[in-house]
Every structure is written in C-alpha cells, then in structure tokens.
Amino acid sequence: MPRWKLLAIHATLITITSMTLLPLAFMVNNIFRSNHEFYRSFFSIPDAFKGLVGVTGALAGGDKGPVEVDDQEGRTQRVPPAEAAGMYLQQIKRGPTMAWAVLRPYLINSLVVSVLTALGVCAMGSSAAYILSRYRFMGSRVALMMFLATMMFPGVLTLVPSFLLVKRLGLLNTYWAMILPYMAGGQVFAIFIFYSFFKGLPEDLFESARLDGAGHFRLYWNIVLPLSKPVFSVVIIMNILGTWNNFLWPFITNTDGSHHVISSGLFALATSAHAQNFSTMFAAYAISSVPLLILFVYATRPFIRGMTSGAFKA
Amino acid sequence: MIRPSLRSTLGCYTIILPGTVLLLTFVYLPVVWAFSKSLYEFEVGGQARFVGLANYKEYLTLDPTCWPSAANMLLLTMFAVCVRLTLPLIVAKLIHSLPRERWRHFYRVMFLAPIVVPGVAVQLIWQGMIYADHGLLNSLLRGLDLAHLTHGWLSDPHTALAAVMMVGFPFVGGFEVLIYYAGLSAIPDSVNEAASLEGCTGVSKFFRIDIPLILSQLKLILLLTVIGGMQGFEGLFILTRGGPGFKTTVPGLWMYFNAFSFQRMGYACAIGVLLFLAILTMTLLNFRYFKSAEKIKGES
Numbered sequence: 093m094p095r096w097k098l099l100a101i102h103a104t105l106i107t108i109t110s111m112t113l114l115p116l117a118f119m120v121n122n123i124f125r126s127n128h129e130f131y132r133s134f135f136s137i138p139d140a141f142k143g144l145v146g147v148t149g150a151l152a153g154g155d156k157g158p159v160e161v162d163d164q165e166g167r168t169q170r171v172p173p174a175e176a177a178g179m180y181l182q183q184i185k186r187g188p189t190m191a192w193a194v195l196r197p198y199l200i201n202s203l204v205v206s207v208l209t210a211l212g213v214c215a216m217g218s219s220a221a222y223i224l225s226r227y228r229f230m231g232s233r234v235a236l237m238m239f240l241a242t243m244m245f246p247g248v249l250t251l252v253p254s255f256l257l258v259k260r261l262g263l264l265n266t267y268w269a270m271i272l273p274y275m276a277g278g279q280v281f282a283i284f285i286f287y288s289f290f291k292g293l294p295e296d297l298f299e300s301a302r303l304d305g306a307g308h309f310r311l312y313w314n315i316v317l318p319l320s321k322p323v324f325s326v327v328i329i330m331n332i333l334g335t336w337n338n339f340l341w342p343f344i345t346n347t348d349g350s351h352h353v354i355s356s357g358l359f360a361l362a363t364s365a366h367a368q369n370f371s372t373m374f375a376a377y378a379i380s381s382v383p384l385l386i387l388f389v390y391a392t393r394p395f396i397r398g399m400t401s402g403a404f405k406a
Numbered sequence: 407m408i409r410p411s412l413r414s415t416l417g418c419y420t421i422i423l424p425g426t427v428l429l430l431t432f433v434y435l436p437v438v439w440a441f442s443k444s445l446y447e448f449e450v451g452g453q454a455r456f457v458g459l460a461n462y463k464e465y466l467t468l469d470p471t472c473w474p475s476a477a478n479m480l481l482l483t484m485f486a487v488c489v490r491l492t493l494p495l496i497v498a499k500l501i502h503s504l505p506r507e508r509w510r511h512f513y514r515v516m517f518l519a520p521i522v523v524p525g526v527a528v529q530l531i532w533q534g535m536i537y538a539d540h541g542l543l544n545s546l547l548r549g550l551d552l553a554h555l556t557h558g559w560l561s562d563p564h565t566a567l568a569a570v571m572m573v574g575f576p577f578v579g580g581f582e583v584l585i586y587y588a589g590l591s592a593i594p595d596s597v598n599e600a601a602s603l604e605g606c607t608g609v610s611k612f613f614r615i616d617i618p619l620i621l622s623q624l625k626l627i628l629l630l631t632v633i634g635g636m637q638g639f640e641g642l643f644i645l646t647r648g649g650p651g652f653k654t655t656v657p658g659l660w661m662y663f664n665a666f667s668f669q670r671m672g673y674a675c676a677i678g679v680l681l682f683l684a685i686l687t688m689t690l691l692n693f694r695y696f697k698s699a700e701k702i703k704g705e706s
Contacts, residue, residue: 093505101500102509108497109516111576115531116520118542122535134545216425223422227408229415235422242433244689248637248658249682252665252674253439254432259450276432279425295408308417337525340640344666355526359644362530373534377527384522392515399584 122374123187128162130370140183147177187371188379194366195379198357203383205270205342205353206335210328212275217282217327222316223308224283225290226298239283255344269345270353274335282327289323290316326398329391336384354380440682444675454672461676471652471660478567479656483635485571490631491624494582499612501583502590514587518580529644532573533560560646566653570645582627589620629692636685657681 122130124138139162147159150173158170161179171179224236254273263269297315306314339355346352352360358380366372410418444461448454465472501513520528536542537559544556559569593616601607601615617624639658642648648655648663657677665674 093503098504101504105497105500105513108576108578109513112517112520112578115528115535115542116523118535119531131540134540134542216428220422220425223418227410227414227418229410229418232418235426238426239429242429244686245433245437246633246637246682246685248639248661248685249440249678250433250436252661252671252678253436253443255665256439256443256450256671257432257436272428273432276428279428280433283425308414308421333521339524339526340643340662355524358524358526358530370534373530377523377531380527381523384524388519388522392518396511396514396518396584399581399588 119374119377123371123378124184125371126162126183127368127370138184140180143180144177144184147173147180151177187369187375190366190369190372191361191375191379194361194372195354195357195376198352198354199379199383201267201351201357202336202353202355205267205274206332208267208271209274209278209335210331212271213278213282213331214324214327216275217279218286218316218320218324219312220279221283221286222290222312225287226295236283236287239280242277242280243284251340251344254341258345264345265348265350267351270335270342270351273341274338278331278334281330285323285327286320289320293319322394322398325391325394329387329395332387333384440675440678443672444679446672447670448672449669450671452669457672461673462680465673465677465680469660471655472657474652475655475657475660478654479636479658481567482571482656483632486631486635487628489577490579490582490627493577494579494627495586495620495624497578498583498586498590499616502587514580514584517578517583521580525640526644529573529641533645537569561650563650563653566646566650570642570654573641573645585623585627586620589623590616593619625692629689632688632692633685636688637681 118135121135121138124140125136126139129136129139143159143161150157150159156173159173159176160168160170161176162168163179220235220239224232224239258264258269258273263272293316298311301311301315336353337355339359342351342353343356343359346356349360358376361367361376362373366376443454445456445458446454447457447461497517501510504510504513523531534541538544539556539558543559547553547556557565559565597615597619601611606614637658639656639662642654642656642659643662646654648659658681661674661677661681664670664677
C-alpha cells in the first residue's frame with residue numbers, strides 16, 4: 093500500500109475516534125471545573141489545575157505573598173499560597189466526593205445484581221445447553237425450541253405484564269425483582285451461544301469418559317468447562333453489559349428508590365438537586381463507568397476474539 | 407447426540423428444570439398476560455373490566471399520538487438503519503485494510519472503549535453537554551459568531567426530532583465495527599487473491615466482493631437496528647420525555663406513560679401487542695427478502 097494512502101487511512105480513523113471519544117474527554121475535564129467556569133467557557137483547563145501549578149511554583153520560589161482564588165460562589169479572595177492550595181484541592185475533590193457519596197449504595201446494588209445474574213445465567217445456560225446439545229430424549233427438541241423461540245418476543249411486549257407479575261409476587265423493591273427476570277431472559281442468549289459451541293465438540297471426548305462411568309456433572313465439569321472458557325467470557329461480558337445498562341426495569345421496579353442500581357440511580361441523580369452542580373454530575377458519570385472500564389481492561393482480548401469468531405450473523 | 411439411559415434421562419430433566427421454570431414464569435407468563443390483559447381496562451390493584459378489543463380500537467382510531475408517534479418511530483428507525491449499515495462498515499473496512507495487526511487492534515479497542523459508559527450517562531451527557539444552553543453546540547455557534555442560531559435544540563419543536571437523531575454522532579459503535587470486522591476477516595484469502603489478480607481492488611472490490619460476502623453481518627445489524635429502533639424508547643424518555651408536545655413521542659414511550667403515569671395497564675398492554683405484531687412483521691420480511699450469503703452460495 094502506498095504511503096500516502098496509509099497516512100490518509102490513519103488520519104480518517106484518528107479523526108473519527110476523536111469525535112467518538114470527545115464527549116468523554118469533556119466529561120472527565122469538567123469533573124474538576126465549577127459551574128462558573130463552565131458558564132464562562134465550555135472548554136478550558138480547570139482553574140484549580142492552573143492555580144495549583146501557579147501556587148506550587150510560587151511556594152518553590154519562596155514567594156509567600158497572597159494569591160487570588162475564586163471560591164465556590166465565584167467571588168475572588170486574596171489568601172496565602174498554602175491556603176490557596178488547600179482551596180484548589182478542595183475544588184478538585186468536591187465533585188467526586190459528592191458523587192461518590194450518592195452513588196456508593198447504587199454501585200453495590202449494581203454489583204450484587206450483575207454478578208448474581210451473570211453467575212446464574214452461566215450456570216443455567218451452559219448446563220442446559222450441554223444437555224440439549226449432547227442428549228436426545230423425550231421433549232429435548234421441544235425444550236430447545238421453547239428457549240430459542242423467546243427471542244421473538246421483544247421487551248416492549250412484556251414490560252408492562254412483567255411489572256404486574258413482579259408486583260403480584262411481592263418482589264417490588266427487592267434484588268429479586270431484577271435478578272430473576274434478568275436470569276430468565278439472559279439464559280436464552282447464553283443457551284444460543286453455548287449450544288452452537290458445545291454442538292461442535294467431538295463426541296469421542298465424552299464417549300471415553302462415559303465408559304469410565306462419569307456422570308453428567310463430571311462430564312460437564314471436567315470436559316465441557318475447560319474447553320469453553322472463551323465462550324464463557326463472551327456470555328459473561330454481554331450479560332454484565334446488558335444488566336449494567338438496563339435502566340428502565342430497575343427504575344420501574346424500585347418504587348421507593350431503595351434498590352436503585354447505577355443506571356436508574358444516575359437518572360434519579362439527574363432529576364435531583366445534585367444536578368445543579370455540574371462537577372458532581374460529571375463525576376457521577378465517570379464513577380459509573382469505572383467498573384466496566386476495569387472489566388474492559390481485563391477482558392478486551394478474549395471478548396474481541398469471541399466476537400470475531402463468527403458466531404454473530406443472521 | 408446420544409439417547410441416555412432412563413436414570414440419566416431423569417438427570418437431564420433435573421438439570422434443565424430450573425431454567426425452564428424461570429422461563430415459563432418470567433417470559434411466557436408475561437407474554438400470555440400481555441395478550442389477555444390487553445382485553446381489560448384496569449389500574450394496578452383495581453377492579454378489571456372486560457372491554458374486548460376496545461383498547462385496540464381506541465388506540466388506532468381515537469388516540470392523537472398513534473400516527474404521529476408511528477411516523478417518528480419510522481423516521482428514527484430508518485435513520486438508524488442508514489447510519490449503522492454504512493459508517494461502522496466503512497470504519498471496519500479501513501481498519502481491516504491496515505497492514506499491521508498492532509494498529510488494527512488499537513483502533514478496534516478505541517472504538518469499543520465508549521461502551522464502558524452506561525447508556526443513561528451517555529444520554530445525559532448529550533442532553534447536558536451538547537444540547538444545553540451552555541453546551542458544546544451553542545458554544546461553538548457563539549464562537550463562530552453565529553449566536554443567532556443558538557437555541558434549545560431539544561425543546562424547539564422544529565429541531566427536537568433531528569436533535570434526538572444526532573445523539574451518538576459520529577455513529578460508529580464498537581459492536582458494529584467488531585461484527586463487520588469479523589465478516590471481513592472471514593473472507594478467504596483465495597477470494598482476495600483472485601480479486602487482485604483480476605485487477606479488482608479498492609472501491610470496486612469493496613462493492614463487488616466484500617459487501618456480498620458480509621451480507622450475513624449486514625443482515626444481523628439490520629435486524630437488530632430495526633427491532634431496537636421500533637421498541638426502544640429509554641433514550642427518548644431521558645432526553646425529552648416525548649416532548650415538546652408529541653414531537654419526539656414513539657409508541658413504546660406512550661405505552662410506558664399509559665402504564666406508569668396514567669395507570670391504564672390494559673391500554674398499555676394493547677399498545678405493546680401492536681408493537682410486537684409490527685416488529686414480528688418486519689422480522690419475517692427481513693428473513694424473507696434479505697437472503698444471507700450462505701443461502702446465495704448454496705443456491706449458485
């Protein structure tokens with residue numbers, strides 16, 4: 093490929109990537125800016141950062157003269173450099189601290205719900221897919237069809253009746269209101285993915301183990317599990333992403349707000365008095381992204397490999 | 407596939423039992439209820455009154471939001487289809503044409519990275535940062551001396567729907583890029599070599615070789631985008647709540663308001679059933695008229 097062509101491709105890709113990531117960059121930058129700074133200009137390096145650098149420089153140079161600092165309300169004050177540094181640090185910490193105080197319980201709820209759901213989906217989905225892909229017995233085909241047919245039913249059809257059901261079961265404002273329906277729906281996609289993978293495993297593997305007298309559990313644990321780690325990573329990640337991003341269902345089933353998860357909690361935050369403070373909101377968005385960022389860092393490679401394996405087509 | 411012994415068959419039933427019970431309770435029962443409850447008029451906890459098909463009739467003939475919201479839904483879905491079938495594909499092709507694996511990996515990771523931000527946060531960021539009075543768009547216009555063009559993009563009836571469409575610009579989602587990329591990687595080397603021997607390269611190869619061979623992926627994205635576009639309303643709920651007026655209302659959102667704001671559960675179920683029928687029709691049409699690459703290969 094000629095050099096100019098390569099450069100053109102890189103330039104195009106870099107431009108599109110930056111445009112995609114731009115709102116996130118603004119988000120991170122605005123965590124550290126007060127409302128006054130935000131109103132003054134949409135984008136600039138946070139005053140607190142510039143101020144800290146200035147104060148550090150002044151202190152290092154032995155300059156003890158008073159410094160001008162804008163306080164919370166935008167009033168300018170003259171204070172000694174050490175105190176100014178404290179004010180700047182305060183300003184930097186303010187958004188994240190307030191957001192964290194509000195989001196911490198939501199974050200714990202999100203973790204509980206998404207981990208339990210992912211565990212349940214993996215356990216039920218992979219064991220059912222193993223049975224349905226390796227054995228033929230009365231009702232096995234009907235059972236498979238019954239699972240896969242639910243992909244036809246869009247969430248919009250079942251949203252209202254599911255709410256009525258959860259209410260009648262007395263599950264409103266509990267973790268179960270989220271975990272049970274998520275597991276019921278999530279296992280279908282898991283079975284779909286696991287089924288096609290298990291189907292491709294050679295029968296000889298199972299044959300010899302069976303002759304040794306291995307039961308369902310030993311076959312599943314000793315043969316199926318070790319072979320299907322990449323598939324598990326795709327199922328787990330897709331499942332956690334789905335749970336983490338689901339906003340409407342937790343929003344509806346938490347009528348008293350006691351079991352808000354990150355998504356519904358963010359929305360609650362955006363409609364509360366905290367929304368007046370931009371830095372709190374931006375910090376909240378950033379904090380809500382951290383858990384998935386950690387997952388992303390550890391799981392990108394297997395995930396990209398799994399997604400690229402060719403299972404995703406119609 | 408083996409036929410297990412009787413004892414082992416019992417084991418099989420035991421293993422699929424929990425999943426089946428959950429499925430019947432939390433998926434099939436609500437599906438049945440959606441149809442049956444749409445024939446009643448009731449509030450949560452109130453007395454249900456059988457009304458036959460009156461809910462359907464009311465929605466299709468009397469409800470002022472019915473046709474405008476269907477039009478909004480179609481516009482939003484068509485726009486989403488147009489951008490998601492093209493832009494991520496072009497990006498995937500550009501990434502795939504890079505010679506070094508390191509860069510290919512780097513760009514795939516970069517485009518995938520934004521999925522760590524929860525969807526709600528993305529909508530709120532767009533609402534507060536791009537479209538608000540002091541947001542990016544209006545600041546940019548002021549900076550360019552076009553202050554007279556600044557306005558509340560989401561609150562102006564003329565621009566609300568367009569503003570909602572533009573959320574997510576430049577519309578290059580990491581999932582779509584990965585899926586198209588997978589399709590491009592799966593094209594056998596022999597095909598690529600034959601194409602270059604015949605002098606088929608660049609844009610002409612893209613249209614004559616690449617696109618026909620990744621039809622399965624295009625079809626998947628088309629299906630997911632159409633289904634998502636017809637039933638999705640969370641974004642609109644966060645951004646505009648369907649306003650101003652009914653300018654950004656879609657049937658799904660109206661269903662939500664009927665159920666959870668106006669307490670008309672039966673009416674909401676009826677809207678849900680109608681949406682389901684519309685989505686089912688689109689899905690069947692998609693499978694009927696948009697053949698996948700495997701089928702075409704099988705026939706020729």
